[in-house]
Amino acid sequence: MKKMKKALVLLLVLLLTVSIFGCGGNGDEGDNGDNGDGNGEDTAKKIGLVVSTLNNPFFVDLRDGAQAKATELGAELIILDSQDDAATELSNVEDLITQGVDLIMINPTDSDAVGSAVAAANGAGIPVVTLDRSANSGEVEAHIASDNVAGGKMAGDFIVAQLGGTGKVVELEGIPGASAARERGEGFNSALEGTEIEVVAKQTANFDRAEGLSVMENILQAQAEIDAVFAHNDEMALGALEAIKASGREILVVGFDATEDAVTSVQAGEMAATVQQLPKEIGGMGVDTAMKILAGESVDEYIPVELQLVTE
Amino acid sequence: MKKLSLKGRDWKSILSQNKPVIVLLILIVAMSIMNDRFLTWSNALTVLRQTSINAVIATGLTFAILIGGIDLSVGSVLAICGAVSAKMVASGMNIFLVILLTLMLGLGMGMVNGLFISKGRLQPFIATLGTMTLLRGFTLVYTQGKPISIFGSETSAVYSKIGTGYFLGIPIPVYIMLFVFVIAYYILRHMKIGRYTYALGSNEEATMYSGIKTDNVKIFVYGISGFLSALAGIIVTSRLGSAQPTAGSGYELDAIAAVVIGGTSMAGGIGTIFGTAIGALIIGILNNALNLLQVSSYYQGVAKGIVILIAVLLDRKQRTSR
Numbered sequence: 001m002k003k004m005k006k007a008l009v010l011l012l013v014l015l016l017t018v019s020i021f022g023c024g025g026n027g028d029e030g031d032n033g034d035n036g037d038g039n040g041e042d043t044a045k046k047i048g049l050v051v052s053t054l055n056n057p058f059f060v061d062l063r064d065g066a067q068a069k070a071t072e073l074g075a076e077l078i079i080l081d082s083q084d085d086a087a088t089e090l091s092n093v094e095d096l097i098t099q100g101v102d103l104i105m106i107n108p109t110d111s112d113a114v115g116s117a118v119a120a121a122n123g124a125g126i127p128v129v130t131l132d133r134s135a136n137s138g139e140v141e142a143h144i145a146s147d148n149v150a151g152g153k154m155a156g157d158f159i160v161a162q163l164g165g166t167g168k169v170v171e172l173e174g175i176p177g178a179s180a181a182r183e184r185g186e187g188f189n190s191a192l193e194g195t196e197i198e199v200v201a202k203q204t205a206n207f208d209r210a211e212g213l214s215v216m217e218n219i220l221q222a223q224a225e226i227d228a229v230f231a232h233n234d235e236m237a238l239g240a241l242e243a244i245k246a247s248g249r250e251i252l253v254v255g256f257d258a259t260e261d262a263v264t265s266v267q268a269g270e271m272a273a274t275v276q277q278l279p280k281e282i283g284g285m286g287v288d289t290a291m292k293i294l295a296g297e298s299v300d301e302y303i304p305v306e307l308q309l310v311t312e
Numbered sequence: 313m314k315k316l317s318l319k320g321r322d323w324k325s326i327l328s329q330n331k332p333v334i335v336l337l338i339l340i341v342a343m344s345i346m347n348d349r350f351l352t353w354s355n356a357l358t359v360l361r362q363t364s365i366n367a368v369i370a371t372g373l374t375f376a377i378l379i380g381g382i383d384l385s386v387g388s389v390l391a392i393c394g395a396v397s398a399k400m401v402a403s404g405m406n407i408f409l410v411i412l413l414t415l416m417l418g419l420g421m422g423m424v425n426g427l428f429i430s431k432g433r434l435q436p437f438i439a440t441l442g443t444m445t446l447l448r449g450f451t452l453v454y455t456q457g458k459p460i461s462i463f464g465s466e467t468s469a470v471y472s473k474i475g476t477g478y479f480l481g482i483p484i485p486v487y488i489m490l491f492v493f494v495i496a497y498y499i500l501r502h503m504k505i506g507r508y509t510y511a512l513g514s515n516e517e518a519t520m521y522s523g524i525k526t527d528n529v530k531i532f533v534y535g536i537s538g539f540l541s542a543l544a545g546i547i548v549t550s551r552l553g554s555a556q557p558t559a560g561s562g563y564e565l566d567a568i569a570a571v572v573i574g575g576t577s578m579a580g581g582i583g584t585i586f587g588t589a590i591g592a593l594i595i596g597i598l599n600n601a602l603n604l605l606q607v608s609s610y611y612q613g614v615a616k617g618i619v620i621l622i623a624v625l626l627d628r629k630q631r632t633s634r
Binding site: 078079081083084086087090091092094095098099100110112115137176 | 349354355358361362365456458459461476551552553554556557558559561562599600603604606608609610612
């Protein structure tokens, strides 16, 4: 019996921890919404946001942008993290349906697999907006994303201009099959068409910095002449940059995403350029669009968010 | 002798079963108080369906852990089996054949683990770490890194029912989970091979000297783990409508957590399927509850980690105080 008591004490401690985290997680915005029921109208809209991963600064920015917009417009935002797992994503959407949210914004982990999650929301009559990555099935009210093809082309055009239309380039690709990798590559290669620029190596480094480094090291060994590198994201670009620095060769490096590290590197004159997506805009635009949908306004099916090239 | 040890096990298991049940009940009561949407029929079904995948894997792992081993390859087996079954479904193969072949594939891969461990004398941790990495690589090669959609054939509709369908208002994965529990319970409690499983975990040498072919027991146990991982792979693939090359990454951790929270000793010999079922439910409810309570995802890992540690500490306290 004594053991039982000890167990109970431990459990209560545990529950306390959980509930403290629960309150902490809510922060300042969670509570002011729901109490308004007594006044009849003025009930805050509840919007769910399912993010593919919050281990990546890009999606953290997206969340922050959405949160800022939601606070501005007086909506309650419930944020869940799928940890890059499609099954967790589906669970998250189910949990949001349980909570009775008015609209679900999904930043899918994968365009195919998110179909079940979208279908679940559709089945519960909850409108869906996708952010950054699209859904290949299910009914989606609006899709908000940067125009990756345009961004890839932007990078390609920059390299073409810098090299004067002739030279040898390397393309470091993202995770094979990921839509961002496909589209950025497509845009980049379309920019090279009709020029004298040749892609001498094209390999994946899985959007990863360490892999960018080792893959680039190998390519440097294999290719005597390289004028420029285009990496599908900054992590790989920065990895490649390290390999290039170690080799002592002069090579133009262009990345994608404009992460803090990359921008610093561009400012220091190491990386030549990076294409900036505006994740905060994507998040903000998502909430904006969500509120419009909930107000009964019609919205465009695809809402592109602008990109910009950072060169200094 | 036999009777005595059986009796001893009953007493032990009753004690070790109690605590997880208490944790589960407190969790349910506390959640019902903190969130009014928690204790609803639809959320209960949601939790059970979400739990089913981990529960099925954890059941297989219970066998591996009961003999004092471990199977880290469950997530990778799930991924490759999911991918293979998705491709078979998309090609329009007969549904029963798809399921049979997928399960046999998982069984085979599990038995290969068992062979490495028994005949090859490899540490279970090392052997399954190897196959985990190997099979993940195979999955990426096989899928070319792209998800495989299950749609596009006549089989698709039936296959997708496995994960998304209902029977009498209850999701089909929940039936699968219960069925797996019952069979596993039966094997462990009422079949010779089940007794051998416990014996092997309690004292390998004594088991060997008493004339039991321990190698065969090991191959059987890892085979079950692979078989159930394949079953979980079918459920996941069917639920998502596509096989993900990265599916199941890290699933071994939630499954191990479920087994350990359920009171099964990592040293082997002690543990029950009932405990694992409760452990899986605790993990499932915790995942659901942390979402409903809007706990920031950064804190979710912290909270889950604390629960696992407390559960194991309780278990350890109980053992040392005896």
